[in-house]
Amino acid sequence: MLKNYFKIAIAVLKRRKFFTFISLFGISFSLTIIMVLTAFSDHLVDSSYPDAHRSRNLYISMMRLTGEKHGFSQNGPPSFYFLDHYVKKMKTPEKVAITSFHQPTNTYINNKKLTIDQKFTDDTFWEVLDFEFLEGKPYTRQQIDNAERVAVISENVRRKYFGDEPSVTGRYIETDNIRYRVSGVVKSVPITQFATYGDMYLPHTLGKRDPQDKGLNGDYFAILQGKDASSLPAMAAEYDDIIRRLPIDTSRYDKISSRADKYVASYTRLFIGNQDDSGLNRLLLYVGLVLLFFLLLPTLNLVNINTSRIMERSSEIAVRKAFGASSGTLALQFIVENLILTVIGGLIGVVLSFIVLAIWNNSGALEDVYLYLNYKVLIISLLVCLVFGLMSGVYPAWRMSRLHVVTALKTY
Known part of the structure; x- marks a missing residue:
């Protein structure tokens, strides 16, 4: 079944290449931004040379x-x-x-x-x-x-x-x-x-x-x-x-x-906090809002594009329902198709991230600042792909499952 879903998803992607490009670009670009920012944050926060014992240090600044x-x-x-x-x-x-x-x-x-x-x-x-x-x-x-x-x-x-x-x-x-x-x-x-x-x-x-x-x-x-x-x-x-x-x-x-303070709090107290508030919670809020922005922007874009594609496939939905396909089966198919799209976009994002980080490391923009993708960043990327697929696929799949056969055929 998954093999058939994959074939259908590829065929759908080929049908409207411009919409496919927009969808993949939105996913891969957002993932690249998130992973590069995560790599930079990892460089700043994690214990590194020569401050290897940061977990047992406090800083008075x-x-x-x-x-x-x-x-x-x-x-x-x-x-x-x-x-x-x-x-x-x-x-x-x-x-x-x-x-x-x-x-x-x-x-x-x-x-x-x-x-x-x-x-x-x-x-x-x-x-x-x-x-x-x-x-x-x-x-x-x-x-x-x-x-x-x-x-x-x-x-x-x-x-x-x-x-x-x-x-x-x-x-x-x-x-x-x-x-x-x-x-x-x-x-x-x-x-x-x-x-x-x-x-x-x-x-x-x-x-x-x-x-x-x-x-x-x-x-x-x-x-x-x-x-x-x-x-x-x-x-x-x-x-x-x-x-x-x-x-x-x-x-x-x-x-x-x-x-x-601990290391990160000593940074935040210097730049966005004060003596009564380290500013760490404020920093986490800012980071969360930035990540939420990069998540929601392509997700809303995919919701709109996928909803438009539903109408293009109304005849397919009507025929499959006429031959006994349940609404749940159709919804599951569409969610799987959308997950395949987001996984492809995620893989492109990972490749782009490697390219961007390689360009950064070779540019010497900040001397001795080398950024790398690690397992933590890759796991975050996979979770983001999953969130993309679910958030942008559930609503269109629900819309598809509620289409009546007669209405869909009339639209066709």
Whole structure:
């Protein structure tokens, strides 16, 4: 029976090639968009190099100081002083790493401008994160305390600055008219990994801002690493207690707000949330609305096209009903035909997704950002195909099953 349904479906698809093209294009294009977005989201959310232990980490990236009585408000990353003197003393995390957000600097190589993003860190940064050292090693605590001008550079910077030289450890690199001795080279990190990305990693004692500045706001953030995922609530609770007990300069402000978040929540709190709301639920709502839009648009299109095709097949329906075919049998046939159409569109969408991702990965649009389809994305795609087939096939099938023989023959 399914073989016959397949033959009929192919014959119907060939009958009106333009409508078939519109149907397949709508399905495959929507699936391609969804799968590419899912692959990009997977790249952002899942634990990846070098932040491989993200499931047991919390991130402190923002601090808000408000003084309603004085009309004062200050929102930004915490200072190194605050993180070093308060967060470093926490008991529940196994390790606490402190690092700055990346800051661009300029240098010139062969009369060409090269932008190098610097990141200032402590020594624990190299213990919490699993960087792959291609040569050399990270700077030590003693080198940090001595404010030695040493640097760990990325593979990309080594290639752009030093060319094809096989080893650059011990060599000097200059940016913003300051020379640094290279202590190691790490595999490059994509810029989408804000907690770990950098072209050049430097001791925090070389930062332009005084590390002993006792202000609470600065340009650093912390990564709290627990023993396992079960320790996250205890770490978050201890940090909340630190914020509650933090001394307040009542002459300027009366409230301090800051949270230790999971990785995604630290993103959303930065860009669409606040200290009272991480913005994660809002992000999920936005993503859901986007996916719903890409689902409904081709589905409504298919419903209209399939309903029009019913009238073209009214004579076929009438003859089959006259020979005893039940409404249920006809409805099932039409749903199966529509599922075959959506599966074909889904396969085209998968192929298009591979092509789009291959073009992206070879384009270098975002350096070191490589997107891949995985089993999760493929399963989502198959489920989407099923939803397409059911949503766009049930109503037309119901309309077909209710056609009376006499009415259909008169229409014919």
